Amino acid sequence: MKWRYKRKFEQGKVAINTARFWGYDKDEYGDLVINQEQAKLVERIFNDYVNGKGSGVIAKEFNNEGIPTLVSGKWHAGTILNMLKNEKYKGDVWLQKTFTVDHLTKKSRVNRGEVDSYYIEGNHPPIVSKELWERAQQMIHFRAEEKGNLGNDREKYQSRYPLTGMLFCSKCGAVLRRRTWNSKLPCRKIVWQCSTYLKEGKQACQGTTIEDKVLGEMNIQSETVVEEVLKDGKKHYRYTSKGK
Structure with missing residues (x-):
């Protein structure tokens, strides 16, 4: 049975349960099709979140408006966050996020590399753009850091990442924050990005991004302003001491 599922995943054959999955139904061929009414709610969640509303606020508004969940329960902040993190809303699908440890007890566990996983881009029609989805991921990480959820011990964080608080955006002067792009995928990349851009979007600052x-x-030893410079169509950087 495990072999059969593995072969299906390798061939890109997807089995998705839409009973607990907002925004989509299945057509007669078993393919995902957008549920237009539910899709409006999904779009609202993404737009509200990137425009400044927290997951708890969004959940509270839905409960106050009497919007039912798919399991007839209440909305919670965790429910909203799980939807925001779901790659299916940008048209992709990540297979084998979890795996069954024991087929008798049906006990499952998050896949941390114990079995192969498969990521398929453009599997079905997206509800939100890739840009909006990525923006939401940036906001999730930014807010988690602001609350200390990615490390309550600031001194420990500073010792792990010595450049924290040392880099600044040339466009708005805000500090650059350490981010991890595609943290669970092979194309994982660590970058430093303008905190104004992360928090308020490109309408507030076009942002500065530089790879770790x-x-x-x-050999940066003091507070440094990072400036992006285009030369012959390629991105280069200029570094200036913040005190100058």
Whole structure:
């Protein structure tokens, strides 16, 4: 049975249960099709979140408006966050996020590399754009850091990442924050991004983004302004002491 599922995943054959999955139904061929009414709610969640509303606030508004969940329960902040993190809303699907440990007890566990996983891009029609989905992921990480959920011990965080609080955006002067892009995928990348852009979007600042490996080649010892410069169509960087 495990072999059969593995072969289906390798061939890109997807089995998705829409009973607990907002925004989609299945057609007669078993393919995902957008449920237009539910899709409006999904779009609202993403837009409200990137425009400043927290997951708890969104959940409270839905409960106050009497919007039912798929299991007839109440909305919670965790429910909203799980939807925001779901790659299916941008048209992709990640297979084998979890795996069954014991087929007799049906006990499952989060897949941390114990079995192969498969990521399929463009599997079905998206409800939100990839840009909006990525923006929501940035906001989730930013807010988690602000609350200390990614490390309550600030001194420990500073010792792990010595450049924290040392880098600044040339466009708005805000501090650059350490981010991990595609943290659970092979294309994982660590970058430093303008905190104004992360928090308020490109309408507030076009932002500055620089890869951690580029900074690793520098010997930055003091507060530094990072400026992006285009030269011959390629991105380069200029570094200036913040005191100058």
